[in-house]
Amino acid sequence: MSNGVLEPLDQAIVRELAADGRRSFTDLAERVGLSVSAVHQRVRRLEQRGVIRGYTARLDGEQIGLPLTALISLTPNDPAAPDDYPQRLEHISEIESCYSVAGDESYILLVRVGSPLGLEDLLRRIREVAKVSTRTTVVLSTPFEGRSPTL
Amino acid sequence: MSNGVLEPLDQAIVRELAADGRRSFTDLAERVGLSVSAVHQRVRRLEQRGVIRGYTARLDGEQIGLPLTALISLTPNDPAAPDDYPQRLEHISEIESCYSVAGDESYILLVRVGSPLGLEDLLRRIREVAKVSTRTTVVLSTPFEGRSPTL
DNA sequence: GGTGAAAATTGTGGAAT
């Protein structure tokens, strides 16, 4: 399938929905210069093609009881073990994102917890279920996060 | 202000909107067991209080022309310089998130670019504008990302 | 693909409890 570049109109739609995921079709139609129906159809197609993976509310970690964010680097205890770490970690809800990376470590996780004790417990669970050693970098503050990319 | 814990009803609403940012008020009302108006009012209040910071479409980096993700650690060249890095970096649109962290480095950035050349150029700009040295970890794949937290 | 319009559904504000 067509990889890489998005058609300019789809690009415009996607940009608007990245900036405001609740923008109405009416609003989108005006901004991109199409009829409401046309926009509607394009958005559905973008969703089906997986260009748009979904919509989400961006939340304030402090105010929802998860004030502690951390980045955790994973290094396998047994380098010969099969690489099924994502599957092993998927069920741990505190893990927001999981990246497979090039470099010294194998994976980097972004996690959110309620307290230092919660982090300690989370690390114990991660090491146990995935048989890895961990290196944790605590986030002190978040100047900005989840900004929408410029297409 | 009330910090930390959210009222159970607000918690339920926030959880639903994290899972699907386009859920309708009607839908939300059914799921949390309130009238549409009550939900409507609560959502507006959550937005005003900043618990909900906004809504966004989650996009597939590959399909929007930004297939290369990286984590960049920043270390100040001059440790005595004033700490205004976030301000200096804010205008660089490739930087999706900026975390101030405890540990060897001062900041960790999550960035998305179109190509290795794009990454090279981005690194040059970051070093130039922020007077930092950088350490880059390239993301090979993303098993999962941006999952909504369990409240 | 796109348009325009009808029908169904949802959003929004106000008065009352």
Next chain:
DNA sequence: ATTCCACAATTTTCACC
């Protein structure tokens, strides 16, 4: 703070280009 109600706006489908 919640519910009910009425009106405005949006979503969704469909026939036609």
